[in-house]
Amino acid sequence: MSNTLDKDLLSKMDNVNVAGHESTENDDAQLANNIEQAEPTTNRDAIGTENKVVPEFYNKAQKYWAEVPATVNGMLGGLGYISAIDIQGSKNFLREIKVPGKKLALDCGAGIGRVSRNLLMPLFATVDLVEQDTAFTEKARELCTSEEGGRQNSLGEIYNVGLQEFSPSHKYDLIWCQWVLGHLTDQDLVAFFRRMRLSLEPGAYFCMKENVSTSKTIIKDDEDSSVTRPLALYEESLKEAGFRIVRKVRQQNFPKGLFPVYMIACRPRT
Numbered sequence: 001m002s003n004t005l006d007k008d009l010l011s012k013m014d015n016v017n018v019a020g021h022e023s024t025e026n027d028d029a030q031l032a033n034n035i036e037q038a039e040p041t042t043n044r045d046a047i048g049t050e051n052k053v054v055p056e057f058y059n060k061a062q063k064y065w066a067e068v069p070a071t072v073n074g075m076l077g078g079l080g081y082i083s084a085i086d087i088q089g090s091k092n093f094l095r096e097i098k099v100p101g102k103k104l105a106l107d108c109g110a111g112i113g114r115v116s117r118n119l120l121m122p123l124f125a126t127v128d129l130v131e132q133d134t135a136f137t138e139k140a141r142e143l144c145t146s147e148e149g150g151r152q153n154s155l156g157e158i159y160n161v162g163l164q165e166f167s168p169s170h171k172y173d174l175i176w177c178q179w180v181l182g183h184l185t186d187q188d189l190v191a192f193f194r195r196m197r198l199s200l201e202p203g204a205y206f207c208m209k210e211n212v213s214t215s216k217t218i219i220k221d222d223e224d225s226s227v228t229r230p231l232a233l234y235e236e237s238l239k240e241a242g243f244r245i246v247r248k249v250r251q252q253n254f255p256k257g258l259f260p261v262y263m264i265a266c267r268p269r270t
């Protein structure tokens, strides 16, 4: 999850112990200021919509992830130790929103299936995955079908495609997107949200869990070809796509130095 952190911060975080630490708004603001000074943009579509720019944005991300090891550490930008805290925060969030259906969930930008295996598979009879990197999906298949915990019946379809091109062929009880939406252009983000809205069972939720910037600016990361958006921009995009935001919670107990991470649950606006 390289876009969780500014790369320069990683070195500063070497000695940070997760337990008991919680980043404060002041810390975040200070860190975000440092980052944003490096490459600020206030454009609504920071990535650009010109024909050449958009494919390059996706190709570059694909190349970046192709070099990342298919491990939890790889998925979390070297911060594998935050996985348990992250999953616990997501479990609490799902408990609060009370998802009515328990049959089929979708994990978007699933990587090696960390979220599927630890969060979704214990709750849903079947979990489908969308992930653009084939090495990650091979690993996800292995991890999500291991005998341990009798999980072999829970893995559904694996779609090896970018979210910008993905159109579900099923209706889901829950669609979960985590640490991937920064890899979509603003235009593709809204179009993706619209397709997800149309792929929900009645009463189902669409949830996203993403880093957000602490100011009004979109922060570009040229290394992994992603952006970190302000929370307000995600909210605006969800509404534009026809969603109603039902619950919004900030993840607690992450180490200092990370961008704030928000979970947002939505339902189609009626």
Ligand SMILES: C[S@@+](CC[C@H](N)C(=O)[O-])C[C@H]1O[C@@H](n2cnc3c(N)ncnc32)[C@H](O)[C@@H]1O
Binding pocket: 001, 002, 058, 061, 062, 065, 075, 076, 108, 109, 110, 111, 112, 113, 114, 115, 130, 131, 132, 133, 136, 161, 162, 163, 164, 177, 178, 179, 180, 183, 184
């Ligand atoms: C930070 S990892 C997060 C993985 C997983 N969601 C988790 O939390 O463990 C980002 C994942 O998004 C995937 N990804 C990047 N761009 C994507 C795109 N356009 N469509 C689908 N997946 C993408 C990467 O290959 C990588 O597996």
